[in-house]
Amino acid sequence: MIADVFRYIDSHGDTFVHDLQRLCRQPSISAQGVGLEACADLLVAQMQARGIAAVLEPVPDGPPLVCAELPGERSGTLLMYNHYDVQPPEPLDEWEFDPFSATIQGGRLYARGAQDTKGNIMARLAAVEAWLRVRGRLPVTVKFLIEGEEEIGSRHLGAAITARPDLARADACIWESGHKDHRDVPTIYLGAKGICYVELDSHGASRDLHSSQATSIVNPAWRLVWALGTLKSADELIRIAGFYDGVVPPSAAEVTLVERIAASRDAEAIRRDLGIPAYLKGLTGVDLITRDLFEPTCTICGLTAGYQGPGSKTVLPRRATAKIDFRLVPNQRPDDILEKLREHLRREAFGDFTVRPLGLEEPYKTPFDAPIVDVVTETAEEVYGIPPVVLPTMTGTGPMHIVCGPFDMPAVGTGIGYAKGNSHGPNENIRISDYIQGIKHLALILERYAG
Amino acid sequence: MIADVFRYIDSHGDTFVHDLQRLCRQPSISAQGVGLEACADLLVAQMQARGIAAVLEPVPDGPPLVCAELPGERSGTLLMYNHYDVQPPEPLDEWEFDPFSATIQGGRLYARGAQDTKGNIMARLAAVEAWLRVRGRLPVTVKFLIEGEEEIGSRHLGAAITARPDLARADACIWESGHKDHRDVPTIYLGAKGICYVELDSHGASRDLHSSQATSIVNPAWRLVWALGTLKSADELIRIAGFYDGVVPPSAAEVTLVERIAASRDAEAIRRDLGIPAYLKGLTGVDLITRDLFEPTCTICGLTAGYQGPGSKTVLPRRATAKIDFRLVPNQRPDDILEKLREHLRREAFGDFTVRPLGLEEPYKTPFDAPIVDVVTETAEEVYGIPPVVLPTMTGTGPMHIVCGPFDMPAVGTGIGYAKGNSHGPNENIRISDYIQGIKHLALILERYAG
Numbered sequence: 001m002i003a004d005v006f007r008y009i010d011s012h013g014d015t016f017v018h019d020l021q022r023l024c025r026q027p028s029i030s031a032q033g034v035g036l037e038a039c040a041d042l043l044v045a046q047m048q049a050r051g052i053a054a055v056l057e058p059v060p061d062g063p064p065l066v067c068a069e070l071p072g073e074r075s076g077t078l079l080m081y082n083h084y085d086v087q088p089p090e091p092l093d094e095w096e097f098d099p100f101s102a103t104i105q106g107g108r109l110y111a112r113g114a115q116d117t118k119g120n121i122m123a124r125l126a127a128v129e130a131w132l133r134v135r136g137r138l139p140v141t142v143k144f145l146i147e148g149e150e151e152i153g154s155r156h157l158g159a160a161i162t163a164r165p166d167l168a169r170a171d172a173c174i175w176e177s178g179h180k181d182h183r184d185v186p187t188i189y190l191g192a193k194g195i196c197y198v199e200l201d202s203h204g205a206s207r208d209l210h211s212s213q214a215t216s217i218v219n220p221a222w223r224l225v226w227a228l229g230t231l232k233s234a235d236e237l238i239r240i241a242g243f244y245d246g247v248v249p250p251s252a253a254e255v256t257l258v259e260r261i262a263a264s265r266d267a268e269a270i271r272r273d274l275g276i277p278a279y280l281k282g283l284t285g286v287d288l289i290t291r292d293l294f295e296p297t298c299t300i301c302g303l304t305a306g307y308q309g310p311g312s313k314t315v316l317p318r319r320a321t322a323k324i325d326f327r328l329v330p331n332q333r334p335d336d337i338l339e340k341l342r343e344h345l346r347r348e349a350f351g352d353f354t355v356r357p358l359g360l361e362e363p364y365k366t367p368f369d370a371p372i373v374d375v376v377t378e379t380a381e382e383v384y385g386i387p388p389v390v391l392p393t394m395t396g397t398g399p400m401h402i403v404c405g406p407f408d409m410p411a412v413g414t415g416i417g418y419a420k421g422n423s424h425g426p427n428e429n430i431r432i433s434d435y436i437q438g439i440k441h442l443a444l445i446l447e448r449y450a451g
Numbered sequence: 452m453i454a455d456v457f458r459y460i461d462s463h464g465d466t467f468v469h470d471l472q473r474l475c476r477q478p479s480i481s482a483q484g485v486g487l488e489a490c491a492d493l494l495v496a497q498m499q500a501r502g503i504a505a506v507l508e509p510v511p512d513g514p515p516l517v518c519a520e521l522p523g524e525r526s527g528t529l530l531m532y533n534h535y536d537v538q539p540p541e542p543l544d545e546w547e548f549d550p551f552s553a554t555i556q557g558g559r560l561y562a563r564g565a566q567d568t569k570g571n572i573m574a575r576l577a578a579v580e581a582w583l584r585v586r587g588r589l590p591v592t593v594k595f596l597i598e599g600e601e602e603i604g605s606r607h608l609g610a611a612i613t614a615r616p617d618l619a620r621a622d623a624c625i626w627e628s629g630h631k632d633h634r635d636v637p638t639i640y641l642g643a644k645g646i647c648y649v650e651l652d653s654h655g656a657s658r659d660l661h662s663s664q665a666t667s668i669v670n671p672a673w674r675l676v677w678a679l680g681t682l683k684s685a686d687e688l689i690r691i692a693g694f695y696d697g698v699v700p701p702s703a704a705e706v707t708l709v710e711r712i713a714a715s716r717d718a719e720a721i722r723r724d725l726g727i728p729a730y731l732k733g734l735t736g737v738d739l740i741t742r743d744l745f746e747p748t749c750t751i752c753g754l755t756a757g758y759q760g761p762g763s764k765t766v767l768p769r770r771a772t773a774k775i776d777f778r779l780v781p782n783q784r785p786d787d788i789l790e791k792l793r794e795h796l797r798r799e800a801f802g803d804f805t806v807r808p809l810g811l812e813e814p815y816k817t818p819f820d821a822p823i824v825d826v827v828t829e830t831a832e833e834v835y836g837i838p839p840v841v842l843p844t845m846t847g848t849g850p851m852h853i854v855c856g857p858f859d860m861p862a863v864g865t866g867i868g869y870a871k872g873n874s875h876g877p878n879e880n881i882r883i884s885d886y887i888q889g890i891k892h893l894a895l896i897l898e899r900y901a902g
Contacts, residue, residue, distance in 0.1 A: 087764055088762075215731070291666050308774075315876070395663040
């Protein structure tokens with residue numbers, strides 16, 4: 001019944017790719033405040049060109065939301081949550097192509113944001129376009145909510161939804177992304193880890209000094225190293241008092257999912273591709289997947305102190321900084337973790353550090369028995385020809401709690417990525433064939449979710 | 452007897468300052484390979500313009516030496532050791548003026564290298580010029596040995612002196628620098644600490660990854676932090692096995708010097724100026740000076756990992772790097788410390804780190820009873836009007852062992868710096884009045900050391 005829509009998708013692949021290139025060529029780096037308004041404007045123009053009456057919703061002190069609502073023929077409302085901002089492209093010298101050139105080579109499109117997640121935005125728009133052009137109308141009501149601050153913690157999204165709940169309220173939500181795993185099995189996910197991202201500053205003398213003065217002058221880089229050493233020990237245990245409070249082991253249903261994931265995943269192939277001798281703590285199989293999905297983390301994302309150029313400089317730095325990201329699992333709250341971190345530093349005699357929160361988000365879970373879960377799973381099998389792997393949660397973070405929490409709305413993540421898409425790293429890319437397949441998957445979800 | 456030479460110095464102050472500005476405006480950053488040959492050429496030209504027959508001595512794989520020998524009227528030969536290279540100027544945004552503008556303001560000359568140590572080169576040249584112009588000849592034979600790699604560990608100097616010992620052989624050596632302390636008391640020093648400067652690299656996956664993968668993928672930043680934590684504990688004790696082997700407490704003569712230094716130094720004023728609440732371990736008085744002069748150090752000079760830009764980026768870095776400087780005291784050998792560091796890392800399960808030595812230098816000591824010590828001390832009192840403080844060693848490092856060791860040559864450091872000269876840091880500067888006084892001191896040393 002949907003063959004006509006699929007034919008439209010197949011015959012318009014080049015246009016869909018071209019439109020995605022245009023969106024990827026517009027930088028939109030929220031961490032650096034680069035190009036966000038221009039990207040929102042471009043996106044609205046691209047939506048309007050498809051007959052989607054998109055509007056900019058201004059956000060005080062933040063980049064605007066891009067919103068739209070299209071009525072459907074039958075009952076039910078699906079929210080398409082997404083974000084138009086991207087991660088910083090650094091380190092630039094590790095890219096094979098300019099990260100904003102959207103270069104196509106070998107059937108892949110390389111760009112910062114290609115996978116995370118402008119490719120998914122354009123896949124959703126293309127699916128809607130196909131329905132509108134072929135049938136004149138969508139089978140189900142669709143809302144778009146596309147923000148510009150996801151990569152820096154969706155700072156203003158909660159307030160915007162509180163002020164305008166109609167922008168997000170729906171029966172279910174298609175979350176921003178998803179990918180095929182190393183064996184090309186599509187994965188969908190039903191939740192998100194939370195995050196508490198902080199920057200720690202350790203301060204020393206009022207200026208950089210000659211390192212010969214290190215006999216008697218405090219070195220903030222040493223104090224940072226010692227402080228970090230108290231946060232997590234080499235056995236990977238996080239040493240902040242109360243950090244694991246409330247963390248629960250996986251349920252029976254979750255264990256079943258984990259076993260299916262472990263059976264499907266070629267962990268050895270992934271390991272070889274990453275160039276590591278083993279996974280942490282030598283984990284394999286079910287234990288490895290369980291840790292990935294259900295364990296919180298404490299990760300040093302950045303370290304900065306003193307001289308970093310070529311060769312040597314004998315300097316005693318005046319400041320040292322660490323960027324730390326805690327990924328949180330259900331029953332951990334980022335504001336609580338932040339307070340426990342501050343208390344920990346005070347107790348360990350590092351209470352003079354500056355602790356700057358840069359992003360706090362709650363974890364979120366979708367119940368397995370929500371109807372949208374079956375729709376996305378079954379349509380994936382039809383389009384991809386193989387049953388998808390269902391992850392109880394992604395290992396990453398998104399503002400699922402902010403968007404879906406107020407409405408107890410189930411959310412399912414599905415998207416066009418693949419295992420070597422390298423989100424957040426250099427040479428981020430998608431395979432164009434996955435992009436076209438993802439558009440079809442979205443088009444089929446629209447039909448099947450309709451009442 | 453020297454009034455005529457001093458008059459020449461006083462009446463040519465503007466020229467001496469102008470010549471120093473020219474030298475400072477030529478960048479010569481050995482760590483970055485910037486401007487070294489051009490600086491050597493300029494220096495030779497400046498020396499020849501004074502009637503000093505300077506020559507470039509080529510150094511295989513390194514910047515050339517600038518050398519000269521001028522015969523004296525009486526017996527004795529003094530070596531003037533110095534270096535024309537400077538530290539990197541970074542961080543540039545903390546400079547009030549362009550570091551290579553040699554801007555004069557408030558009686559101070561601001562430039563990278565003004566104090567360390569182009570100001571001292573030009574002071575020595577000016578003293579020689581004054582003698583040559585006023586008397587036509589020097590009282591004592593003077594050699595100049597000016598290298599271009601001091602700030603990166605004088606890598607090729609030892610081989611050059613082995614091949615051409617005549618470039619360095621003398622009865623005594625005037626070392627490159629010295630300064631007035633916080634109370635404006637001139638200090639001279641009789642030795643140098645050694646150094647073992649290394650870069651440590653910790654490696655993770657073959658590319659930067661999304662930080663959500665940190666559940667099971669090694670984080671090289673964490674491993675670097677843990678490894679550094681094993682090198683030195685928060686009580687400032689260096690934990691490398693055998694690190695302190697052979698380190699001796701100060702002799703009775705040294706304790707006497709330390710007591711005089713402690714009585715002269717306003718440690719509280721220095722502390723306030725540095726903006727620190729206390730010295731390490733709460734040290735004061737004699738204990739503080741003893742630690743500064745006789746203790747080795749292990750200093751983090753730089754840390755680099757992951758994302759360092761503004762805001763947050765959730766990245767699991769593929770590499771983390773630390774630059775570490777060990778300052779060594781007599782009986783510690785840099786090659787031995789390097790081997791002990793490697794062994795320590797192996798023992799602590801960090802044997803996979805890359806350990807890159809970037810500079811190894813031995814410590815050196817001049818005996819207190821060498822005639823040059825009395826000459827420099829007594830002439831300092833005459834010129835500065837106050838007895839100098841004699842440091843048994845500087846807290847910093849220089850190639851004293853390389854230059855003086857082969858000849859058992861005593862070396863005394865004296866120079867034109869002051870307590871706020873900020874060597875190696877931003878806004879490095881000298882006071883012009885100190886520069887003129889330092890020229891006179893050098894001129895008087897030349898006369899008094901002559902047999």
